[in-house]
Amino acid sequence: MVAKECQEALSHSPATNHQFLTTDAANYGWGAQLNDMILSGTWTGEQRLWHSNLKELHAIHAALRASRYALRNSTLLIQSDNRTALAYLKNEGGTRSTELLEEVRKILLFADGIHLKLVTQHLPGTLNTVADRLSRGKRLPQWHLSPQACQKIFHEFGIPQIDLFASRQAHVVRRYVSLDPLDHQAEFCNAFSRRWFYRLAWIFPPPSLMPRVLAHLNMSRGIYIVITPRWERTFWRSDLRARALRYPMRIPGLRHHLIDMTTGHPPPNVADLELEAWLVGGGSPF
Helix, strand or coil, X not given: CCHHHHHHHHXXXXXXXXXXXXXXXXXXXXXXXXXXXXXEEECCCCHHHCCHHHHHXXXXXXXXXXXXXXXXXXXXXXXXXXXXXXXXXXXXXXXXXXHHHHHHHHHHHHHHHCCEEEEEEECCHHHCHHHHHHHCCCCCCXXXXXXXXXXXXXXXXXXXXXXXXXXXXXXXXXXXXXXXXXXXXXXXXXXXXXXXXXXXXXXXXXXXXXXXXXXXXXXXXXXXXXXXXXXXXXXXXXXXXHHECCCCEEECCHXXXXXXXXXXXXCCCHHHCCEEXXXXXXXXXX
């Protein structure tokens, strides 16, 4: 589906049933995040010999089958860093591989059976952080900006009331929301579990969650500082522009100011990353 159609999907009313899936496949296994669900699996000896394109399609298929009841009668945005797999899905097949064609046939039959509409978008590997870690059997990443970088953003945009994507170990202000249900210091668990109504809130999600964040903003009110990758060609950048209350602020020196809290070091691909801070409003921008 073209970028314009994806943008329309994000800007629909909150009642529309949209779901969000990100997948990745590695030599070790496959990983996927479907909304709040974390899914993964390892390859059998035979599957380990498959081409990476077939592994990626199988990861998508496995994630769908594991969530059939949650996906019924909905529209699913699938993000992956494998362009070939996405092209086969978008075109409902291809001519170069009978194995890929057969896997796509299975996916489409499954989707048709539960009235599931599939939308595909490419996600660069450097931004596919959650599914990549899951596919390798590693701890999930948790990116966090240094206090020095945050203070510069606060000086320009104001000090937020709450950090919506945080943890006990990493939050930029005292009030925060965590994914850990046992973190009793958090305001609540899972930012997506409630509508947002804040004078000013901080949002720094994993990059793959940006489409879901923007969809959630449609039914929210208030003002938000959103930290995102600078990615000119992404379909959701026009949504950010439409919401923007100020020009975005570039965040320099990521090698010194961006830390993955699971390792204590900058992300391995930090040299290829650019981040920026946006001041945006809640509600539908269209």
